[in-house]
Amino acid sequence: MTVLAPEREATERLQRVAARRRTRGVVVGTGLALVTLAVVVVNLSVGDMPIPFRDVLATLVGRGDETSTLVLVEFRLPRLVLGALVGVAFGLAGGLFQSVLHNPLASPDIIGVTQGASVGAVGALLWLGVGGVAVAGGALLGAAVAAVLNVVLAWRGGVSGHRFVLCGIGLAFVASSVLGYLLTRSDVRNAQDALVWLSGSVAGATWEGNARLAVALAVLVPVALLLSSRLRMLGLGDDTARALGVPVTRTRLTALALGTALAAVATAAAGPVAFVALASAPIARRLVGDGRIALVPTALVGVAVVTASDVAAQHALPGLDVPVGLVTGLVGGGYLIWLLTSSRPLTGGNR
Amino acid sequence: MTLTAERLHLAYDKREVVHGIDLTVPTGAVTVVVGANGCGKSTLLRGLGRLLKPAAGRVTLDGRDVATVGTRRLAAEVGLLPQQPVAPEGITVADLVGRGRYPHQGAFRRWTADDRAVVAHALAATGTHDLAERRMDELSGGQRQRVWIAMALAQQTGVLLLDEPTTYLDVAHQVEVLDLLATVNRERGTTVVMVLHDLNLAARYADHLVVMADGRVLTEGAPADVLTEETVRAAFGLSCVVVPDPVTGGPLVVPVSAARPATPSTV
Numbered sequence: 001m002t003v004l005a006p007e008r009e010a011t012e013r014l015q016r017v018a019a020r021r022r023t024r025g026v027v028v029g030t031g032l033a034l035v036t037l038a039v040v041v042v043n044l045s046v047g048d049m050p051i052p053f054r055d056v057l058a059t060l061v062g063r064g065d066e067t068s069t070l071v072l073v074e075f076r077l078p079r080l081v082l083g084a085l086v087g088v089a090f091g092l093a094g095g096l097f098q099s100v101l102h103n104p105l106a107s108p109d110i111i112g113v114t115q116g117a118s119v120g121a122v123g124a125l126l127w128l129g130v131g132g133v134a135v136a137g138g139a140l141l142g143a144a145v146a147a148v149l150n151v152v153l154a155w156r157g158g159v160s161g162h163r164f165v166l167c168g169i170g171l172a173f174v175a176s177s178v179l180g181y182l183l184t185r186s187d188v189r190n191a192q193d194a195l196v197w198l199s200g201s202v203a204g205a206t207w208e209g210n211a212r213l214a215v216a217l218a219v220l221v222p223v224a225l226l227l228s229s230r231l232r233m234l235g236l237g238d239d240t241a242r243a244l245g246v247p248v249t250r251t252r253l254t255a256l257a258l259g260t261a262l263a264a265v266a267t268a269a270a271g272p273v274a275f276v277a278l279a280s281a282p283i284a285r286r287l288v289g290d291g292r293i294a295l296v297p298t299a300l301v302g303v304a305v306v307t308a309s310d311v312a313a314q315h316a317l318p319g320l321d322v323p324v325g326l327v328t329g330l331v332g333g334g335y336l337i338w339l340l341t342s343s344r345p346l347t348g349g350n351r
Numbered sequence: 352m353t354l355t356a357e358r359l360h361l362a363y364d365k366r367e368v369v370h371g372i373d374l375t376v377p378t379g380a381v382t383v384v385v386g387a388n389g390c391g392k393s394t395l396l397r398g399l400g401r402l403l404k405p406a407a408g409r410v411t412l413d414g415r416d417v418a419t420v421g422t423r424r425l426a427a428e429v430g431l432l433p434q435q436p437v438a439p440e441g442i443t444v445a446d447l448v449g450r451g452r453y454p455h456q457g458a459f460r461r462w463t464a465d466d467r468a469v470v471a472h473a474l475a476a477t478g479t480h481d482l483a484e485r486r487m488d489e490l491s492g493g494q495r496q497r498v499w500i501a502m503a504l505a506q507q508t509g510v511l512l513l514d515e516p517t518t519y520l521d522v523a524h525q526v527e528v529l530d531l532l533a534t535v536n537r538e539r540g541t542t543v544v545m546v547l548h549d550l551n552l553a554a555r556y557a558d559h560l561v562v563m564a565d566g567r568v569l570t571e572g573a574p575a576d577v578l579t580e581e582t583v584r585a586a587f588g589l590s591c592v593v594v595p596d597p598v599t600g601g602p603l604v605v606p607v608s609a610a611r612p613a614t615p616s617t618v
Contacts, residue, residue, distance in 0.1 A: 010475050
């Protein structure tokens with residue numbers, strides 16, 4: 001080859017781009033970790049019974065007094081852990097949906113998957129009068145039904161983002177109607193419980209429930225991470241991705257199934273915590289800033305959003321512990337309005 | 352590496368667009384496919400690149416049916432650049448061209464120095480080395496197209512299919528992109544197949560010209576033999592005069608139009 005100088009220049013520039021990406025990754029990761037750490041500190045030490053952080057640490061390593069241990073281990077810690085797990089699950093679920101459907105509105109809480117999960121879970125709660133695993137099963141079933149219906153309705157020799165979102169919004173309304181029916185047909189006290197759950201709350205966290213959710217995530221999250229290089233290729237559009245050897249339809253269906261499962265297990269554990277799925281991936285993408293989907297930062301943003309919102313939910317109104325879903329809904333609603341009114345096209349990428 | 356279509360039928364849903372084409376793409380040459388809008392030339396290209404499953408017939412690479420070759424393995428041998436590809440928002444040139452390495456990376460094989468060398472070479476070959484750190488959305492149309500071609504080169508395939516690589520480029524950038532592809536063909540021996548709209552550019556850059564009409568191959572061969580007034584009338588319904596190209600001596604198609612009739616002295 002005659003062109004040696006340009007090649008050397010190209011190599012140098014490639015190395016610089018790679019170095020910058022690494023630096024930015026470290027900065028973003030560290031930043032998110034610090035935010036989460038701050039939230040953890042506040043979450044564990046602030047409350048009706050303030051515990052100085054030094055005592056929190058002492059308690060966590062088993063050297064605290066009895067009351068601190070009770071408050072931390074039985075109440076604050078499980079709640080914090082649930083918030084973090086739910087943040088991971090909803091964040092990743094939204095990221096998976098948005099990236100394979102090339103649409104920032106394609107989030108499980110907009111297109112009926114979370115609503116389907118709610119119908120399943122509330123159905124299990126109210127009609128069958130069962131809890132725990134059965135609620136999770138109901139949520140999984142409801143979410144799966146909604147997702148499969150959506151794929152079938154939007155299918156045109158493949159799944160494209162625009163149709164999928166429109167069908168999904170319709171399905172979300174149908175699911176909400178079914179949910180309303182279930183609530184009106186049930187006993188008032190049960191309906192009251194269901195309503196609290198439906199606004200999305202981590203207040204009722206238990207170690208047992210957390211363990212179930214953690215096991216589910218231990219299976220689902222690694223699969224999502226394995227899929228991430230293919231998901232990145234899908235960002236080039238179906239034709240280019242296929243020409244580069246990506247099994248497009250299989251990848252898309254796998255990601256949708258994974259996202260559905262993640263949204264379902266999170267919904268079963270904490271109710272449909274609003275907008276975490278919608279907002280986490282775009283925030284992470286903006287932070288990472290080079291147009292690639294970033295699943296790990298997305299999960300970290302999900303954790304930060306849910307746990308920080310839960311701090312606000314517990315302490316913003318004195319003496320009133322509101323469900324975390326109300327806070328995320330408030331923040332996320334503003335984000336959605338910004339998304340819809342900002343000039344960026346909503347359906348880029350997919351033909 | 353020989354790419355052929357055998358009795359190839361291609362359809363979208365139930366609507367058949369390509370009706371049984373037999374085509375052997377000459378190895379190591381530049382083949383250009385031309386034809387009227389809707390004649391099925393882009394569809395044929397998508398069929399050859401396995402973006403579209405045959406409704407009947409098959410596409411073979413060195414005698415193997417491509418449907419039996421793994422998606423990723425085939426992508427290491429046949430590349431395709433769609434018309435108007437989309438870049439993810441905010442992506443850098445370096446990142447985009449690097450994605451051309453995907454078919455050569457296993458599920459667990461990470462980015463290597465070898466990959467970087469190939470990408471650097473592709474950037475240099477397309478004259479986009481100075482753009483490597485820029486974002487795609489900052490570039491002009493011509494620059495962007497050269498970057499996409501760099502991505503296709505990083506894929507290191509023996510066959511490269513391009514669907515109207517000059518769309519929306521001004522005439523200078525059209526020539527620039529086609530020169531680049533001609534150089535790639537000459538220096539790397541890459542078999543190039545592209546769909547073009549401009550008959551005169553097609554005639555100039557093609558070793559082998561395929562003229563399509565109504566989902567079939569009307570005629571194929573060297574541009575000088577194929578591009579005649581009769582062929583243009585049959586394929587496009589256009590009256591024209593074919594004269595020698597004053598630059599290359601090849602065929603040059605000059606349309607005859609009703610609103611601007613010919614003067615007796617010129618024809």
